Amino acid sequence: MTITVAEGPRLLMPGMANLQPGVERYRITGGAVTAVLLGAGDRLEVIDPEGRQPVEVAAFDRGGRSDPGLLGELTHDATAGPAAGIASILAGDQPDARRVADALADKGIDLGAATAVHLFAPDSPAGQVAWLTAAADVVCVVGVPGVLGRRMAPDEQDPPTDVIAFVHRTVPPARGLEVLPTPLADQTQDIRIDAATAQAYEVKAGEFIQVIDVEGRECSDFQCFDAARLDGGVEAALDATITRSLLGASYPMPGLYAxxxxLDFQPMVEIVHDTVGRHDTFNTACNAKYYEDMGYPGHVNCSENFNRALAPYDIAPRRGWEAINFFYNTNLDDANQLYFEEPWSRPGDYVLLRALTDLVCVSSACPCDIDAANGWQPTDIHVRVYPATNTF
Incomplete structure (x- = not known):
C-alpha cells in the first residue's frame, strides 16, 4: 500500500488556554528549589498535595537583600526563620541545584544570610494551601526540603514530596512570552521548530540533544533512527514498547534506567537531564485518524509532519508514528483508562539526551489545539545540539 504524503492545512485559530491569563503553574519537586520573579502585587499560591511537607519561601529585593516582609503580612500558621532548607539543597551536588545557586549568585543573592517564610508544619494535612503577596518586585525562591533540611535515613519514611505553586500576576504577561534558557555550552546546531511543524536533523554518537519547550505546555514528539543502518536500507527506529519492557517503567528518567x-534492543539515546519529569511513551504521535474521530478531518498532525520531514532520508511514511512524546502529560487511572492533562512543562523547561550512536532524529511541535495536550494552544519547540566533548 502506498501512502501519499500531502501538504497539511494551516492552523488558523488555536484553542483557548486552560489556565486564566496571568496564572502560571509550577511543580516543585521534593528536595529541590524553584526561583520565580514576582512583581508588586503578584500572589503566590502554594499547595501541599500530600501533606506534612515543610516549604521555605525566600524573597530578595533588587539589591539581593532577603526580607520576609517582601511577601506581605504572614498568616498565623506561617513563620519567619533562616532559609536553612533552601541553603542545604543548593549546597548539594545536584547539577540543577548548582545552576540555580550560580544564577542567584550572579544576582548578588547570599543564601547564607537569607531569611525565609516557613509554610506547613511536619504534621500538616494533605491539600493545605498558603497564600503570599509580593509587596515589591522580588526574586522568590521556593524550596521543598526534607524534614529539617536533612536526607532521609534508611529506617525512616519521611522523604520530601512535591508541592504545587501557582503565580497569579496582577498584570498578565504579553501573549507568546518565551523563555529560551542560556545554552548549556557552545552548540553545533540551533533549530527552531515552528508550531504545528516538524524537522529532521542528524547527530553524532556522544552528542547531546536539548529539546526545549520555550513557551510551556507544548508537546514535542521525538523519534530517531540508527544512521548507519539507515544507510543500509534498514529503518532501525527507537521503540517505546521495547524500552518500557527493558526498564520496567513508563519512560526513562536520568540515572541508571535512562x-x-x-526494536532490536540496541540503546539509542539516554536521558541526562529532565526539568519536567512527565512524558508519554504509550501513544503514537497524533495522526489524521485521531482528528477525524474527534470531528476535525484534515487537521494538521505530527505523523504527517514526520513523514514530510523524513522524506529526504527515504524513510517510508506511516499513518501513525510511534514516538516519544516529550512533555505529554498522560497517566493511567484506577479503571485502567489512559488519560491526559495539560503538560507540566513551563517556559524554558527541557529534556537533555545523549546520542549513543549516530542518529537521524525528528522532533515536532505538536499541532493539537482541540484538547489539553498542548494547553489548547500549540507553540514552538527549540532544539539545540552540543558537542560530545561536554560533560553535563
Missing amino acids: KYYS
Missing part, C-alpha cells in the same frame, strides 16, 4: 532502545 536509555531508550530500538
